[in-house]
Amino acid sequence: MRNIRGRATALLAVAAVALTACGDDSEPSADETSTEAPSEEPSDDPSTPEETTPAFSCPPELTDALPESLDPGTCWSHPDLERPALADGTVFALEPDASDPTTARHILALDAETGERLWKSEVLPGQVSALRATEVDGGPGVAVVVTEDNAGDAVTEASTAWGYLAWPADAGGDDGGNAGSEDPAFEAEEHITVAQGENPHTEVFWTDQGVLAGDFLLKPGATEFVPVNRDPEPMVVGAYDLDEFFAGVSGDLMISYVRxxxxxxSEDGDTYVGWLARTLDGAEAWNTVTSTPNEEDLLFAEGPNHTTILVGPYLLTIAATDENATAFEVTWLDAATHEPATPSAADLAGAQPVIADSGGLAAAGALLSPDGTRLFTGWSGGALILDVEAGTVTPVATDFTIQGSAIDDSTVFGATENGTLTVDLAGAEATAIEPPHESFDLVDDEVGVALLQGGVGETSYLVGGPRADG
Known part of the structure; x- marks a missing residue:
């Protein structure tokens, strides 16, 4: 645990009584008191400052479970916070409201290095569907999508509405302080509401180029949602509807992968695979779907399995070219034109990739390093690292699917069925984290954050602080 040493300064009070010297210049007698304070002999004994414990220090019982590079003496913790997000040195999380812990929630902003509570939001107007660190008014911030009841003029027939609320990271300003019960709760800088529509859809798709909530899309910087057709007619071949795996929004298009x-x-059927883009009204804009005849008793017999990923304005396909998935082909498309593309690391930096379809390789998710140089995706029985500019794919040796949770420019933090681990992006080498230590859930420059889940009836903690490996 971290102890902050307070400085205690001893003040010496000297009472000086001025006595007259009977008008002469003689030295005071022994019976007289000098008006000069007596000199104090210096002491070699060190002072013992008062020791205090920071309000947010990690409890000793968490020491063994902390991520390895969090120092128990400098880490911070907060109990029972949920859904953390991290941006530019600020951690955002959901905090239950003491007056109504089952439904009411605040967003809490914390200093990622010290754990200091910077500000809290007003009570959110409904259940949270998605929370994400994002850009707000040109700077770092946080946004949340909630379902709102009886939200006024935006709602018809007392139906439920989607509400998008966003705060800049510095929402508290100089008055934020330690956001305790007596401190103000800050209103959202942006609050945009729209009716849910006929098909509310519980899943919110949040890409770099738009938030799709139900039948409505909110583009970055927009002040209102626009309607979209979330349920267009599927691609049909003969009597068969082809499966579509929706990835999200890129520009003015909704992107799916068809398989x-x-x-x-044909006698054994044909397998159809490829990208499909639709305009917001559901009309097909373009598709790259092609077919391959199946061989007897084999499905998807064209050989390669695919994982397909939406990365900002680009579409990525990684296809295994052998049975054991040890060799791969990498293809990039421009999402707007479906033309071949060769994005640079700078083109991708800051994007948050979204898996469209993992194919038979069962990808668990995708993470892109902040500098855009490497993309990590987990597969059944292993994981892959794509060097973006070299175009090379390196498998990570592991017996289990790696669930990647956090990434920086050099390391992936994640877990397998056997425990937590790190993966070196340059060498594709996985290193197990000695239990009971945990992996980071979020990293940003020199700080890290992890959610330590308690057992049934036990307290969970959000922990973080400076990383020793940062």
């Missing part, structure tokens, strides 16, 4: 079989085309 399916039509059995009427």
């Amino acid at each position: 399916g079989i039509a059995y009427e085309v």
